[in-house]
Amino acid sequence: MTTQEAKFQYLLRLGDSNLIIGHRLSEWCGAGPILEEDIALINIALDFVGNATALLGYAATVEGNGRTEDDLAYLRNEREFRNLLITEQPNGDYASTITRQFLYDVYTFYLYEALKSSKDETIAALAVKSHKEVTYHLRHTTEWMYRLGDGTAESHERMQNAINDLWMFTGEMFDMDEVDQILIKEGIAPDLNNIKSQWETHVKRVIAEATLQIPTYNFKQKGSKEGKHSEHLGFLLAEMQSVHRAFPGAKW
Amino acid sequence: MEDEKQLAAFEAKIAAGNKIEPKDWMPEAYRKQLIRMMSQHAHSEIVGMLPEGNWITRAPNLRRKAILLAKVQDEAGHGLYLYSATETLGVDRSELLEQLHTGKAKYSSIFNYPTLTWADIGAIGWLVDGAAIMNQTALARGSYGPYCRAMIRICKEESFHNRQGYEIMMHLAQGTPEQKAMAQDALNRWWWPSIMMLGPSDDQSPNSEQLMRWKVKMESNDAIRQRFIDRTVPQADFIGLSIPDKDLKFDEKTGHYTHGPINWDEFFEVIKGNGPCNAKRLKARNDADKKGRWVRDAALAYAEKKKLKAA
Amino acid sequence: MTDTQWPVWEVFVQANPGIPHKHVGNVHAADAEMAIQNARDVYTRRSEGISIWVVPANAISASSPEDQGSFFEPSNDKPYRHPTFYKIPEGVKYL
Numbered sequence: 166m167t168t169q170e171a172k173f174q175y176l177l178r179l180g181d182s183n184l185i186i187g188h189r190l191s192e193w194c195g196a197g198p199i200l201e202e203d204i205a206l207i208n209i210a211l212d213f214v215g216n217a218t219a220l221l222g223y224a225a226t227v228e229g230n231g232r233t234e235d236d237l238a239y240l241r242n243e244r245e246f247r248n249l250l251i252t253e254q255p256n257g258d259y260a261s262t263i264t265r266q267f268l269y270d271v272y273t274f275y276l277y278e279a280l281k282s283s284k285d286e287t288i289a290a291l292a293v294k295s296h297k298e299v300t301y302h303l304r305h306t307t308e309w310m311y312r313l314g315d316g317t318a319e320s321h322e323r324m325q326n327a328i329n330d331l332w333m334f335t336g337e338m339f340d341m342d343e344v345d346q347i348l349i350k351e352g353i354a355p356d357l358n359n360i361k362s363q364w365e366t367h368v369k370r371v372i373a374e375a376t377l378q379i380p381t382y383n384f385k386q387k388g389s390k391e392g393k394h395s396e397h398l399g400f401l402l403a404e405m406q407s408v409h410r411a412f413p414g415a416k417w
Numbered sequence: 418m419e420d421e422k423q424l425a426a427f428e429a430k431i432a433a434g435n436k437i438e439p440k441d442w443m444p445e446a447y448r449k450q451l452i453r454m455m456s457q458h459a460h461s462e463i464v465g466m467l468p469e470g471n472w473i474t475r476a477p478n479l480r481r482k483a484i485l486l487a488k489v490q491d492e493a494g495h496g497l498y499l500y501s502a503t504e505t506l507g508v509d510r511s512e513l514l515e516q517l518h519t520g521k522a523k524y525s526s527i528f529n530y531p532t533l534t535w536a537d538i539g540a541i542g543w544l545v546d547g548a549a550i551m552n553q554t555a556l557a558r559g560s561y562g563p564y565c566r567a568m569i570r571i572c573k574e575e576s577f578h579n580r581q582g583y584e585i586m587m588h589l590a591q592g593t594p595e596q597k598a599m600a601q602d603a604l605n606r607w608w609w610p611s612i613m614m615l616g617p618s619d620d621q622s623p624n625s626e627q628l629m630r631w632k633v634k635m636e637s638n639d640a641i642r643q644r645f646i647d648r649t650v651p652q653a654d655f656i657g658l659s660i661p662d663k664d665l666k667f668d669e670k671t672g673h674y675t676h677g678p679i680n681w682d683e684f685f686e687v688i689k690g691n692g693p694c695n696a697k698r699l700k701a702r703n704d705a706d707k708k709g710r711w712v713r714d715a716a717l718a719y720a721e722k723k724k725l726k727a728a
Numbered sequence: 729m730t731d732t733q734w735p736v737w738e739v740f741v742q743a744n745p746g747i748p749h750k751h752v753g754n755v756h757a758a759d760a761e762m763a764i765q766n767a768r769d770v771y772t773r774r775s776e777g778i779s780i781w782v783v784p785a786n787a788i789s790a791s792s793p794e795d796q797g798s799f800f801e802p803s804n805d806k807p808y809r810h811p812t813f814y815k816i817p818e819g820v821k822y823l
Contacts, residue, residue: 191473191482194489195466195701198709199733200497201755201766203466207490208769211483218479235478259712308761315722316715323711408477408535415593417477417535417585441793487773494770501736501754510733510756567753574774710731716758717734723759 171347172285173227174247175354177237178344178390180220181248184238185398186269187213188405189256198259205305209266212298216291223287239409243399244392251334253398260313260323264331267306268368272338273299275363279355288353307371314375321376328372329380336385338364344390431632436562439505448506450633451561455503456513460524462496464517464698468532469541477535484581485538491578495571502563518703526684527614529692536589536596536603542582544604544611544649550575551645552615560632583652590656597657604653605661612676613684615642621681646674736785737763739770741777749781757782 190210197203221234251269256262277299280292313320339361341349348354372379388394409417423442430437437443466489473489476482500510516522527545532538550572557568589600616622616638628634650667653660664677686692734756740749752771757763763782771777791799807813816823 188474191486194470194473194486195463195493196705196708198705198712199756200463200493200500201757201762201770202709202712203493204490204497205765205769207486207493208773211486211490214479214483214486218483221479238479239477259709305765308765312716312719312758312762313712316719317711319711320715320718404474408475412477412593412595415477415596417481417588417592438793440790490773494773497755497770498753504736504754511731514733570753713732713734713758716762717732720759 166343166347168347168351168353169227169229171344172353173224174344175348176220176224176227176288177247178249180217180224180234180237181246182252182269183213183220184217185246185248185401186252186266187211187217188401189252189254190262190266192256193262209302209305212295212302216295216298219291223291235409239406243394243402246389246392246394246398246402248389248394248398249334249338250386250389250395251331251338253395253401254331254334255397257327257330258323260320260327261330263306263309263313264324264327266302267310267371268331268335270299270303270306271364271367271371272335272360274303275360275367276355279360283354284352310371310375310377314372314377324375325377328377332380332382333384333386336383337387337389340387340390342390428630431560431630436565437560438562446627447631447633450628450631451564452503452506452508454633455499455506455564456508456516457523457525459496459499459503459513460517460522461528462492462499464524464528464702465545466492466496467698467701468528468530468694469538471532472535472538475535476538481585488542488578488581491574495567495574498567498570502567505563514706518699518706520690520699523688525614526687526692527610528698529687529694530606530610531694533606534599534603536586536599537607539582539585539589539600540603540607542578542580543586543652544582544607545614546575546578546582547649548611548615548641548645550579551641551648555635555641558632558635583656586658587656590658600656601658604658608661609680609683610687612642612646613679613681615645617681617684618679643673646676647672650674734758737767737782738785738788739763739767740781740783741767741771742779743777745778749779752776754785755782 187210190206190213193203193206194210195203197206217238218234221237225232225234225237249269251265254261254265273295277292277296281289281296283289283292310324314324315321339357341357345354345357349356369379386395424444427437427441427443427447430441437447469485469489469492473482473485476485500513503513504510513522517524532541553568553572553575557565557572559565559568586600586604589596591597619625619637619639622638625634625637650660650665662677664675666675667673668675687695690696735758736754737757737760738754739752741752742749755763755766755770757766760782764780767780767782772780803809
């Protein structure tokens with residue numbers, strides 16, 4: 166694998182995760198628990214769509230085959246997507262959405278922090294911008310972790326269920342393969358083992374403060390790095406790509 | 418006696434072009450009418466999120482997706498400004514929402530029509546937001562301070578909505594034959610509802626005289642409708658789409674377009690709750706409210722706990 | 729518990745450094761941190777601010793419209809509080 170190929174894969178991983186989780190959040194539009202939260206969720210979704218556009222745009226440039234960010238978003242199939250499994254999990258109730266978001270926010274908070282010093286200048290610049298955004302997202306979701314975890318008996322139970330259900334998707338965030346090894350050597354991407362320990366400390370602290378428990382099971386689902394997803398992704402893509410694919414070559 | 422003096426002072430203040438503020442004396446009829454109008458307006462903004470929200474997950478490219486998200490978010494923001502302005506008249510947002518959820522309150526008839534294709538997103542921005550802006554710029558000159566301030570803010574933000582809609586239509590009209598057909602179809606379906614959303618014609622709109630004097634209403638429905646038509650028809654011409662009204666003619670003498678008869682029966686049926694999507698929209702709002710209840714409760718419970726701990 | 733839309737917080741935004749915070753509207757929120765975040769999301773979507781204050785709406789006291797006469801008119805007949813009241817001969821500088 167060449168550095169260029171590794172970089173393309175890596176950018177797909179980052180870009181697809183942002184695209185898919187942003188898409189999931191956008192499904193909340195008009196259905197949030199209160200008007201203010203509707204607005205907050207769309208703000209976060211907008212940041213993700215913006216990041217996905219930038220990252221997939223750069224991926225297309227790195228690939229150099231004349232594809233665009235829209236080609237990558239709208240014309241790839243399930244097995245070609247590289248988003249983390251956690252990002253495609255359905256919204257569920259508000260507890261699931263907040264928990265999914267929180268676990269992902271902590272991950273990207275430390276990942277982008279590390280990517281700020283990437284030897285690839287474009288990635289470093291994008292990381293600086295994204296890190297500011299995720300710092301706010303994390304503040305928002307952390308507050309909700311506390312409120313729902315330590316709110317009412319019902320909210321506590323819903324949160325614990327959400328953590329139990331989503332925990333199995335967190336392990337693969339830190340898996341590394343040839344793509345990571347090549348980019349670590351080049352100083353382009355960070356060693357995910359370091360991110361993992363930061364993530365664990367942070368997540369444990371917040372979950373404990375929210376009076377919730379880390380599940381005791383330790384099996385993990387994985388596969389997103391080879392494009393092996395949960396069944397949910399196919400439906401998400403079918404919806405997202407429907408108009409674009411129905412009119413091949415059309416401009417919008 | 419006291420009331421008469423106060424009423425005279427109130428009317429003099431409005432006639433002089435001054436704004437009425439929340440704590441000022443105002444006739445009960447004025448307060449009631451404003452609550453009705455402003456909350457209807459607020460409800461329209463948040464129900465209006467639904468037909469467009471319907472296409473966010475299917476927007477045809479990343480740019481359109483971001484624009485539509487930002488636009489629908491603005492609608493939520495506008496709903497919020499308007500509820501907040503209505504609350505200054507002494508009514509709680511929870512009370513207003515209760516009226517919406519139980520079907521007691523009305524919202525704009527236009528949002529009870531379905532969005533069937535992507536082109537409908539263009540048509541809504543261009544026509545529905547276009548008509549709404551026409552109405553809102555008039556209302557921004559009204560007499561109630563908080564309403565005017567909300568309107569000014571909303572108008573400023575809405576001009577992007579109108580433009581993005583027209584831009585969508587323009588791209589479709591200049592696109593493939595299928596895209597152009599999609600745009601024309603959307604215009605065919607949204608034209609008459611957009612004309613109607615500006616309200617019944619003047620001869621069917623009583624009690625307008627007092628509302629005009631109190632600057633609750635600034636212009637008659639027909640006057641606003643005429644201006645909307647006059648401005649919109651050339652925009653359709655420019656992108657090669659045709660307005661679905663065979664009687665539409667430009668009158669050289671008056672400088673205005675004359676239009677064919679409006680199907681007011683349809684309008685009143687939709688207002689009564691018999692439009693294609695009334696039940697669906699109301700259910701969506703009710704579901705969101707019910708599903709969010711435990712979240713709202715938890716946040717309050719947590720805030721209470723924190724307060725106790727701090728004390 | 730009765731369903732609520734949470735308490736109201738009035739929002740003040742500073743648009744640029746060095747100028748006062750200005751009232752822009754309100755938000756509903758369960759606590760102060762949430763009020764600040766909601767204010768940020770609602771009132772600074774188009775880069776309208778660099779700093780936000782939130783105040784519980786029920787903590788604000790206001791003068792009454794009836795007080796207008798007694799509060800504010802007495803200062804109308806004190807023009808000597810304004811610099812334009814004084815005539816300074818031409819040629820005198822720095823005054």
